Amino acid sequence: MERFSNTAEKCADLIRSSKEVVVVSHIDADGLTSAGIMCTALKRMGKPYTTRFEKKLDSAALKNIADNCPGKLVIFTDLGSGALDEIVALGIPAVIADHHQPRPVEYEYHLNPHLHGLNGATDICGAGMSFILAMKLGDNVDLSSLAIVGAVGDLQDMRNNALVGVNRQILEMGKEHGYLFFEKDLKLFGRQTRPIFKLLQYSSDPFIPGLSGSEDSCIAFLENAGVHVRTDTWRRWIDLSPQEKKTVTSKLIQYCLSCGMQPYKVQRLIGDVYTLLKEEPGTELRDASEYSTLLNATARYDHADIGLAVCMGDRGDAFNYARDLLEQHRRNLVNGLNYVMDKGVTRLENLQYFHAKKEIRETIVGIIAGMSSSLDCVRRDMPIIGFANSEEGIKVSGRGNHDLILRGLNLAKAIGESADEVGGAGGGHDIAAGATIPFGKEDEFITILDQKIGKQLRPKSQ
Ligand code: C5P
Numbered sequence: 001m002e003r004f005s006n007t008a009e010k011c012a013d014l015i016r017s018s019k020e021v022v023v024v025s026h027i028d029a030d031g032l033t034s035a036g037i038m039c040t041a042l043k044r045m046g047k048p049y050t051t052r053f054e055k056k057l058d059s060a061a062l063k064n065i066a067d068n069c070p071g072k073l074v075i076f077t078d079l080g081s082g083a084l085d086e087i088v089a090l091g092i093p094a095v096i097a098d099h100h101q102p103r104p105v106e107y108e109y110h111l112n113p114h115l116h117g118l119n120g121a122t123d124i125c126g127a128g129m130s131f132i133l134a135m136k137l138g139d140n141v142d143l144s145s146l147a148i149v150g151a152v153g154d155l156q157d158m159r160n161n162a163l164v165g166v167n168r169q170i171l172e173m174g175k176e177h178g179y180l181f182f183e184k185d186l187k188l189f190g191r192q193t194r195p196i197f198k199l200l201q202y203s204s205d206p207f208i209p210g211l212s213g214s215e216d217s218c219i220a221f222l223e224n225a226g227v228h229v230r231t232d233t234w235r236r237w238i239d240l241s242p243q244e245k246k247t248v249t250s251k252l253i254q255y256c257l258s259c260g261m262q263p264y265k266v267q268r269l270i271g272d273v274y275t276l277l278k279e280e281p282g283t284e285l286r287d288a289s290e291y292s293t294l295l296n297a298t299a300r301y302d303h304a305d306i307g308l309a310v311c312m313g314d315r316g317d318a319f320n321y322a323r324d325l326l327e328q329h330r331r332n333l334v335n336g337l338n339y340v341m342d343k344g345v346t347r348l349e350n351l352q353y354f355h356a357k358k359e360i361r362e363t364i365v366g367i368i369a370g371m372s373s374s375l376d377c378v379r380r381d382m383p384i385i386g387f388a389n390s391e392e393g394i395k396v397s398g399r400g401n402h403d404l405i406l407r408g409l410n411l412a413k414a415i416g417e418s419a420d421e422v423g424g425a426g427g428g429h430d431i432a433a434g435a436t437i438p439f440g441k442e443d444e445f446i447t448i449l450d451q452k453i454g455k456q457l458r459p460k461s462q
C-alpha cells in the first residue's frame with residue numbers, strides 16, 4: 001500500500017482544496033463499492049459532492065461530464081485510466097482511482113496499480129484504490145469491508161482461490177480492526193442466505209455432475225450425509241455445526257472425485273471466504289460474495305443509486321428494493337446460462353463465441369460469459385466471447401482464465417485493438433475485457449480477434 005502513498009497524498013490535497021466534487025464511477029459491484037467508499041469519505045469531511053454512474057467512459061460520456069461539471073473536481077473511480085488521454089485533452093480537472101489498463105499518458109493525479117508494477121486483475125480493484133485514497137482523507141478504516149466486496153465482485157480471488165497482493169493487506173487491516181473475518185470454507189454461493197441444498201443445486205463453477213441443477217438429488221445427497229436440510233425452516237450453511245460442515249465438505253469432495261471431475265475443478269470448491277462482521281448474520285451483506293451480487297443486481301439494471309445507498313448504510317427501503325432486484329438478477333443469470341447451453345458456442349481456431357442478440361442483457365453478458373466456462377459445451381483452453389445487442393452497437397464481453405494468461409493471453413489488448421479496427425472501442429484486463437462495436441461488424445471483429453489471440457497464445461505445454 002505504501003507505494004501509492006505519494007500519489008494518494010497529492011490526490012487527497014487536491015480534493016481537500018476543491019470546493020465541490022463529482023464522483024464518477026462504474027456500474028458494477030466494484031464501481032458501486034468504489035463510489036460508496038469515496039462518497040462516505042467526502043461526507044465525513046463535509047465536502048459537497050454529486051455522483052454519476054457510467055456503463056463505459058466513451059467520448060460522449062466524457063464530453064457530457066466536461067460540459068455539465070464546469071469548475072468541479074471530478075473523481076473517477078473504477079474507471080478513467082483507459083480514457084486518460086481524452087480526460088487530459090478535454091481539460092477535466094480530475095483525480096483517477098482505477099485499476100484498468102491505463103493509457104500511456106503522464107498525469108499527476110492518477111492512482112493505478114499498473115503504474116507500480118502490480119496487476120489490476122488480481123492485486124487490487126477500483127474499490128481498493130478508492131480505499132487507499134479514502135485513508136488519506138480521514139479515519140476510514142471501516143471502509144476496508146467495501147474494498148473487499150469490490151475485489152470479490154471483480155472476481156480478484158479466483159486466481160489463487162484467495163485474495164492476494166494489496167487486497168490481502170486491506171483484508172488484514174480490516175481484520176485487525178474487527179471489520180472483517182476470513183477462513184477457508186466451501187466456496188459455494190449463498191452461505192448466509194440460501195437453503196444448503198441450493199448451494200449445491202446452483203453450483204455452476206464448478207458444475208457438479210448429478211447435483212448441479214437438481215433439487216431432489218441435492219437434498220438426497222445432504223440427507224445421506226446425515227445432514228438434515230430442514231428443521232423448522234430450511235437450514236442455511238451458517239446454521240450447520242462445524243462438524244456438519246466438515247462432513248458435507250469431505251463427502252462432496254469424495255463425490256466429485258468419484259464421478260471423474262478433474263482435481264483442479266474440485267479444488268475450486270474450497271477457498272477463502274470473507275465475512276463482514278458488522279453486518280447482520282443471515283443477510284446478503286454479511287458475505288462479500290453475496291453482497292457483491294446484490295450490488296450487481298442494482299447497478300446493472302439502471303438502479304446504481306439503490307446500490308450506492310446500500311453501500312452507504314441504508315438498511316431500510318434501498319436494501320429491500322435491492323433484494324427484490326436480486327431475485328430477478330438470479331433468474332436472468334440462470335436463463336442466460338441456459339441460453340448458452342441450448343444454443344452452444346461457435347468455435348474458431350483460438351476462441352469460442354456465442355451471440356445472444358436481445359436474449360441476454362448487454363450489462364450481464366460478461367457475467368454469463370464468465371460463468372459459462374463451467375458448462376460442458378465451453379472449452380477452457382480458449383477464451384470465450386459473448387455478443388449482445390445494445391443501443392449504441394454490439395456489446396462484446398470476453399473472458400479468459402489463469403492458464404490462458406500464462407500462455408500469453410491479454411484480452412484487453414486483443415479486444416481493444418480488434419474493436420479499434422472495426423470502428424469500435426474497448427479495453428479492460430488481461431483476463432476479462434469488453435468493447436462496443438458497430439452493428440453488423442461481428443464477423444469481421446471475431447475474425448480479427450481470433451488472429452490476434454492466435455498470435456498471443458503460446459502452445460500448450462504438455
Ligand atoms: O470493470 P471491471 O474491472 O470492474 O470488471 C472486471 C471484470 O473481470 C469482472 O466482470 C470480473 O468478473 C472479471 N474477471 C473474471 N475473472 C477473473 C477476474 C476478473 O471474469 N479471474
Ligand code: C5P
Nearest residue numbers: 153154189205292293296366367370371
Ligand atoms: O461481471 P463480473 O464477471 O464481475 O461478474 C461477477 C459476478 O458474477 C459476481 O458478483 C456474481 O454476481 C456473478 N457470479 C455468480 N456466480 C458465479 C460466478 C459469478 O453469481 N459462480
Ligand code: C5P
Nearest residue numbers: 056366397426427428432433434435436
Ligand atoms: O462488460 P464486461 O463485464 O465484459 O467488462 C469486462 C472488463 O472490460 C471490465 O473491466 C470493463 O470495465 C472493461 N470494458 C472496457 N471497455 C468496454 C467494455 C468493457 O474497458 N467498452
Ligand code: ZN
Nearest residue numbers: 030078126154
Ligand atoms: Zn473494477
